[in-house]
Amino acid sequence: MKKTIEETKEYLGIWISADGQNRHELLPNMRYRGAGGALKDGYQGSYNVVGDHIDYEDDSGFSAEGDFRDGILFHGGTALFKKFSGVNNREWELSMRNRFRTILNQIYE
Template sequence: MYCTAFLDTYVLTNLINNDYKIMNKTIEETKEYIGMWVTEDGHIRHELLPENRYDETRGNRKSAYRGNYKISENHIDYKDDTGFTADGEFKNGILYHAGMILYKEKK
């Protein structure tokens, strides 16, 4: 018994391209930035809220900094309520911000 198989390269190319797009989505596209980001020692707790606001706790000082943020691809820009600005980058599930390294808190 023989079997003949045909390779549809058009379908194969689309499958590969779609898998690549799914695997390489930006944090802006996935919205995975929303939630609590924490330094390894737990001293800084940086909550990114869904309505593009953030609230940062430093040690025992709750809401030490509050303000707005904007996500563009894997970049984040902050502007706190006093007008101070800062930025950061998301790389491999880690937030690099103002010399700090923050990890997403697991629920």
């Protein structure tokens, strides 16, 4: 049986949209930092992962949610991909765009 992302802890780390405009850093202490556009640290708060679902609550009280599916974090209409250390940013961005196109083609075929 396939383990959930909660069990594997593979959610930890930095998740970035294919265009690089949105970023979520999920920290081991159940805190996160997020940014959109030019903001490096636009918001921060706590999160909780249950199964393959994530709930966020930022420090101002705003809440949001998302789901992990096939190694992608879907949150607020955005697909975020995990960033791995030691990977060239441009190569990573191109790889994620191609991966996203492939997934969309599978969905809409």
